[in-house]
Every structure is written in C-alpha cells, then in structure tokens.
Amino acid sequence: MKWDELEEQPCSLARTVAVIGDRWSLLILRECFLRKRRFEAFQSVLGITRHLLAERLKKLVRLGVLRRIPYQESPKRYEYILTQKGLDLYPVIMAIVHWGDVHMVDSRGRPMLHEHQNCGKLFDPVMVCSECGEPLAAKQVHVHPGPGARQPAVASLKAEKVR
C-alpha cells in the first residue's frame, strides 16, 4: 500500500495516518507546538536529515497543516507555522504525550509537565464524550457505519474481487 492509497481509504484513522503516520512528522509538529518555526531550528533539535526535513515540511504544507510564510526578503527566508488544521492536532499530540507519560517514563518521572492557564493547575488531558462529558473507554463505544462508509468505485470493485 502506498501513502496515497491510505489517504483514500474510507477510514478517518487511515487518512490521518497518511498525514502524521511516519517517524518524523509528529516530532516536527511537537516542535511547532513548542513555538519553533524555522528549518534550522527543526533540524538541529531533531537531528533529522536536511533532505527529509525539507520533504516533510513540503508535505505538511501541501496537506494544509503548516503554512510557509516569508519572514525576510533578500535572501528570501521562510518559516513554518501551524494552520488551524494543524492546531487541531493538539488533542492528538496530547493524547500521545499522555500515553507516554503513563507507560513510557522511567523512575525519574515525566520529562514535561503541563499547566492549564485557565485554572492554573498542572493537569493531564482526559478524553470525554461530547454528549455526556464522561471519560471514554473503548468498551463503552459502539461503532456504526456512517454516510461515507464505502468508497463509491474502488471499494465496490474490491468487494467484487473478494466475493
């Protein structure tokens, strides 16, 4: 399966994985959320090869997660900032960080703590139901096919083949 095919699957997880499902994209986005914006800043802190960083940044721009804006003329230089689509990845990032905080820390404890400006406290992110506000657990959720459940052309062809 190629990356482009992933994007076309009738699955919101697969489509998102097509955007962030590689080793570097999430690390680049981490730096974006930590207010880094420039090529050199990403490269030096991550240790990613310049080649790949250039490619990943292009991809994230193409997909609308980052915007490339000039910050000086002559020589023309650009920096990368999160779009709203990119900012909306915050819950993904926080869910990932939280899982690491719970399951991947050593005896020394968490590398980072998060403070919520609204209430002034150190917090953990909690995922809740938009309707009743209760924390979510996998076992309490049932899945139903939605209106976009199947691809019109490709999937029906595949179905034929399988039958």
Added chain:
Amino acid sequence: MKWDELEEQPCSLARTVAVIGDRWSLLILRECFLRKRRFEAFQSVLGITRHLLAERLKKLVRLGVLRRIPYQESPKRYEYILTQKGLDLYPVIMAIVHWGDVHMVDSRGRPMLHEHQNCGKLFDPVMVCSECGEPLAAKQVHVHPGPGARQPAVASLKAEKVR
C-alpha cells in the same frame, strides 16, 4: 536517528512515536479495537505484507501493547489481544479518528459514527483538562520541565558537545 534512540529521548511524545509512529502499527491497533485478533484477519483487511505484519506484531508484543495467546493446540495457533497498556491507546486512536473526521472527509461524510453506550448518543471525543474539565487548546497550555527532563548520561554529553 534510530528507533531505539527515539525510545530513549526525554520526551513522552518521542517515546510513544517509537511505539506507534509508523505506517502500520496504528492500523493494526485499529483492527484490534474493532475486535480483530488473528494474523489472517489483520493481513487480509489491511493488505500489509505478511513479512511486515509478523514483525510489527512481534514489536507490539515486545513493547507490551499486545499479548500473544494460544487459542488452539496442534497446530499451535496464536491470537493477539490488547493489554491494558494497549487499551490505554484508545484516546490516541480516537483523537486521530476525530481529526480525520473533521479535516479529511469528503462530501459524503464520515466513514464511521461512534455511539457512547453510557448515554446512548452519537458523540465526538473531546479532550479536557483533568483539573477543571474545560476543553483544551494549545494556547492555554504552558509547558514546564518535569523531574525526568534530561537524560542522565547521554544528554549531558550532548550538551557538552553543543557548548
């Protein structure tokens, strides 16, 4: 940077990316949350090569996300089920799915809908602050170094090198 180095960074995101930050792991876990448990089931629905599936399953077992348990003797056959550590990835999966639902759907709408058994309603996952219960936004969160902020040996060497 190698995968093993990722795991050792003083960053919960990097450590989690070392576990799920590739094209296939999240898709395999999707199937796990959809109650799939067997090699053939994963392989046929995902289209992943058998070679890579075997490798990824081994890795997820080694990292404690899945458990490999025999479901029949002679011939000995195994299936893969989520551990608690694996089940705890649910918020990560849901955050990813939700972002896809918002930003990657076509005109036909969402491929899947989620029903919360507790309240009986179709819902979206929302990430809130554990302390005040308010929905989280990146701009309202400040980050502080925690007790595990730096690697004891490696990081200080790196710091020397940089200085």
Added chain:
DNA sequence: ATTGACAGTTCAATTTTAGAACTTTAAGTT
C-alpha cells in the same frame, strides 16, 4: 577577503518495505 548563518539541494550507501513464493501442521474432501 573570509567567515558564518540560513534554507535548502544533490548524491551514494544503507536500511526498510513490498511482493511473491514457500513451509509446517492438521483438518476436511474426493
């Protein structure tokens, strides 16, 4: 005149992944 910063690009060597065939153990079918 030289050095350094920044944002990349280029290219060979290595590592990963894809695609396909093959293996093993046993049950079911002809």
Added chain:
DNA sequence: AACTTAAAGTTCTAAAATTGAACTGTCAAT
C-alpha cells in the same frame, strides 16, 4: 490415500525510503 484448504508464519529478491555527508546561493558581519 491423495488432494485441497486454512492458519501463522518464514524466506527471498526488487523497489522505495532514509541516512550521511557534502555542496549551493544569498546576504551580513569581521
């Protein structure tokens, strides 16, 4: 008894992605 199927892998070669290192072009500072 021979043949087919199923499940869970393993093995192999070709293709693709990633690494590592050097190089480019533009400008400012020394």
